[in-house]
Amino acid sequence: MKDRDRVAGRIAALRDRINEANYRYYVLDAPTISDAEYDRLLRELQDLEAGHPDLITPDSPTQRVGEKPLAAFGAVRHALPMTSMDNAFTEDELRDWDARVRKGLGREADVAYTAEPKFDGVSVSLRYERGLLAVAGTRGDGLTGEDITANVRTIKAVPLRLHGAGWPEVLEVRGEVVIPKKDFERLNEEQLKRGEKIFANPRNAAAGSLRQLDPRVTAGRPLNFFPWGLGQVSEPIGARYSQAVARMKDWGFRISDYFRVVHGTDECLSYYREILATRNVLPFEVDGVVYKVDELAARDRLGFTARAPRWAVAHKFPAQEENTVVEDILASVGRTGVITPVAVLRPVQVSGVTVTHATLHNEDELRRKDVRIGDTVIVRRAGDVIPEVVGVVKEKRPAGTRLWHMPAKCPVCGSDVLREPEAAAHRCMGGLYCPAQRVGAILHFAARSAMDIEGLGDKLVEQLVQKEMVKTVADVYRLDKAGLVALERMGEKSAQNLLERIEASKATTLARFLYALGIPQVGEATAQQLAEHFGTLDALMDASVEEIDAVPNIGESMAADIHAFFHEKHNREVVGKLRAAGVHWPKVERRAKAALPLAGKTFVLTGSLAAMSREDAKKRLQDLGAKVAASVSKKTDCVVVGEDPGSKADKARELGIAVLDEPAFLKLLGEER
Ligand SMILES: NC(=O)c1ccc[n+]([C@@H]2O[C@H](COP(=O)([O-])OP(=O)(O)OC[C@H]3O[C@@H](n4cnc5c(N)ncnc54)[C@H](O)[C@@H]3O)[C@@H](O)[C@H]2O)c1
Numbered sequence: 079m080k081d082r083d084r085v086a087g088r089i090a091a092l093r094d095r096i097n098e099a100n101y102r103y104y105v106l107d108a109p110t111i112s113d114a115e116y117d118r119l120l121r122e123l124q125d126l127e128a129g130h131p132d133l134i135t136p137d138s139p140t141q142r143v144g145e146k147p148l149a150a151f152g153a154v155r156h157a158l159p160m161t162s163m164d165n166a167f168t169e170d171e172l173r174d175w176d177a178r179v180r181k182g183l184g185r186e187a188d189v190a191y192t193a194e195p196k197f198d199g200v201s202v203s204l205r206y207e208r209g210l211l212a213v214a215g216t217r218g219d220g221l222t223g224e225d226i227t228a229n230v231r232t233i234k235a236v237p238l239r240l241h242g243a244g245w246p247e248v249l250e251v252r253g254e255v256v257i258p259k260k261d262f263e264r265l266n267e268e269q270l271k272r273g274e275k276i277f278a279n280p281r282n283a284a285a286g287s288l289r290q291l292d293p294r295v296t297a298g299r300p301l302n303f304f305p306w307g308l309g310q311v312s313e314p315i316g317a318r319y320s321q322a323v324a325r326m327k328d329w330g331f332r333i334s335d336y337f338r339v340v341h342g343t344d345e346c347l348s349y350y351r352e353i354l355a356t357r358n359v360l361p362f363e364v365d366g367v368v369y370k371v372d373e374l375a376a377r378d379r380l381g382f383t384a385r386a387p388r389w390a391v392a393h394k395f396p397a398q399e400e401n402t403v404v405e406d407i408l409a410s411v412g413r414t415g416v417i418t419p420v421a422v423l424r425p426v427q428v429s430g431v432t433v434t435h436a437t438l439h440n441e442d443e444l445r446r447k448d449v450r451i452g453d454t455v456i457v458r459r460a461g462d463v464i465p466e467v468v469g470v471v472k473e474k475r476p477a478g479t480r481l482w483h484m485p486a487k488c489p490v491c492g493s494d495v496l497r498e499p500e501a502a503a504h505r506c507m508g509g510l511y512c513p514a515q516r517v518g519a520i521l522h523f524a525a526r527s528a529m530d531i532e533g534l535g536d537k538l539v540e541q542l543v544q545k546e547m548v549k550t551v552a553d554v555y556r557l558d559k560a561g562l563v564a565l566e567r568m569g570e571k572s573a574q575n576l577l578e579r580i581e582a583s584k585a586t587t588l589a590r591f592l593y594a595l596g597i598p599q600v601g602e603a604t605a606q607q608l609a610e611h612f613g614t615l616d617a618l619m620d621a622s623v624e625e626i627d628a629v630p631n632i633g634e635s636m637a638a639d640i641h642a643f644f645h646e647k648h649n650r651e652v653v654g655k656l657r658a659a660g661v662h663w664p665k666v667e668r669r670a671k672a673a674l675p676l677a678g679k680t681f682v683l684t685g686s687l688a689a690m691s692r693e694d695a696k697k698r699l700q701d702l703g704a705k706v707a708a709s710v711s712k713k714t715d716c717v718v719v720g721e722d723p724g725s726k727a728d729k730a731r732e733l734g735i736a737v738l739d740e741p742a743f744l745k746l747l748g749e750e751r
């Protein structure tokens with residue numbers, strides 16, 4: 079008796095929670111628990127009720143579907159109920175379902191099933207009368223839905239008039255309204271710009287778009303429609319569902335490329351694995367696959383339970399989203415100095431992996447989502463992508479949550495943190511000094527186009543940093559033979575060679591040296607320009623932002639980064655040590671006095687070049703930091719014409735773009751070199 083009371087209590091609690099979740103999900107389009115958690119609650123309730131059938135009541139969420147429709151729209155009564163669907167979460171559950179189907183049909187042999195993706199969108203029923211779209215309704219509570227005809231008429235994938243001929247007098251097509259993942263992201267960006275509501279996921283966005291009171295708003299939303307079933311049909315359109323699908327296709331509906339007929343559970347399972355493997359590259363959000371008995375007469379024999387057909391099952395994919403709590407937020411410094419806010423989470427299982435950290439991308443994103451320490455959030459882990467915080471469950475925000483701010487100093491090295499003027503990224507300015515950036519900084523320093531220290535590669539640098547033999551690039555000049563030989567895979571001879579190359583690298587050019595420092599945004603061409611413009615390192619190091627900004631082709635944002643780099647005291651220290659170690663620039667700088675500085679410019683090569691091959695010309699341009707494009711556009715800076723220049727030269731002149739003949743072009747290259 080005691081036991082039964084406890085079960086009854088738990089059942090009541092579960093029903094309350096599930097009813098609340100249903101209301102938030104179906105009516106408000108604002109769920110506060112993850113689908114995975116919802117599914118667990120529902121499954122627990124189903125199991126308890128199965129063990130205590132006398133406790134089942136008709137209003138239990140296990141016995142009904144969805145929610146009462148919103149009064150803002152007219153009501154649509156469904157001629158046939160729109161049900162929910164049973165789920166299989168494991169292979170065993172799928173085999174049990176198949177066994178029940180075969181038992182129900184009295185069959186030993188494999189049953190033919192249709193297999194299709196389970197689209198994560200909104201159910202809609204479309205009623206066609208004499209080939210014309212008459213009414214479109216949401217599922218609502220399964221019996222009555224909302225009349226959203228005006229909104230559905232704006233969806234291009236929904237035919238307003240059925241194509242071809244041969245359709246029955248009444249045809250109800252049921253399917254899913256979805257938003258492609260890409261369009262969803264764009265939609266959220268636009269919403270953000272307009273200061274409007276951000277949607278948690280494509281399903282939510284689709285539901286919100288269909289519930290607009292003004293169909294013009296719906297018309298602007300990227301909605302799509304995939305049929306997955308039939309409602310009332312006045313005369314049969316095939317003995318099998320797969321035949322009906324072929325006819326729907328002829329009548330103008332978009333059928334998923336993944337729609338298929340399979341036989342028995344083994345083929346079901348290989349279909350499941352195939353869709354699961356492509357899940358993350360599919361254009362639409364998919365949360366499982368659905369198998370349905372293909373033969374329509376067999377469906378009739380199997381019939382329905384209170385909530386769902388016996389002839390269909392949704393084989394669910396592992397959930398990619400879960401709820402958990404943000405215990406802290408850290409500033410994580412990457413290899414290139416970019417600082418990312420990372421949420422430290424109460425550990426949670428997401429698709430089979432324990433997740434303890436999730437990225438918040440950058441400070442803007444964190445503000446936009448309004449994530450605070452102490453918040454309950456939805457965490458998403460899709461494929462190999464780093465787990466991310468999708469959004470906050472505001473209803474669960476406790477008192478005393480804490481806001482997070484980007485630190486002014488790098489948490490790893492204490493250098494200044496600067497926001498990149500035109501990007502959302504913050505960066506540690508201690509590029510030469512910051513331990514988080516060591517490996518990256520040293521590899522860049524040693525690269526061929528920088529200090530050109532052959533042999534100082536990935537594996538070796540990792541070891542040197544790990545053993546703390548090299549903390550900054552200046553330490554490269556303090557390596558000795560004994561230390562090197564003690565390293566893995568390093569013999570006498572290679573240690574000797576490396577030391578010789580390090581010694582040789584001390585004599586370089588100012589341009590190479592500047593490039594080697596790894597100043598944010600400063601590539602080879604810019605380093606070259608800085609070297610020419612300022613002539614000496616000291617002049618550049620002491621220049622103001624305005625003075626740097628005055629260099630041709632150097633913009634404000636770059637000037638700010640260069641200035642910040644040289645005014646970070648840690649970097650100045652490292653530069654000082656490099657010079658003390660004997661790094662100097664005896665080599666003559668290349669003169670670049672061309673009329674047209676090539677770095678960053680876009681060239682189009684046209685006609686046949688005689689003196690040099692087109693490939694050579696292209697390569698030389700690219701070496702000088704220029705780009706080569708195939709066709710002339712407004713972005714083109716210069717068109718080079720060889721023999722038979724064709725229409726490209728005309729177009730260039732029309733657009734007012736510089737046109738050079740081959741001799742002039744060679745001269746330009748010559749002067750640049
Ligand atoms: N997070 C929450 O608070 C919350 C609340 C309620 C429901 N839910 C989610 O909704 C699910 C239950 O919802 P449900 O009863 O609407 O439906 P369901 O997801 O269990 O399955 C039925 C629905 O799937 C859709 N569907 C997509 N592709 C289909 C296909 N190929 N064939 C047939 N149907 C297809 C249809 O809209 C159909 O109505 C739960 O499993 C849960 O994930 C979440």
Ligand SMILES: [Zn+2]
Nearest residue numbers: 488491506512
């Ligand atoms: Zn740092």
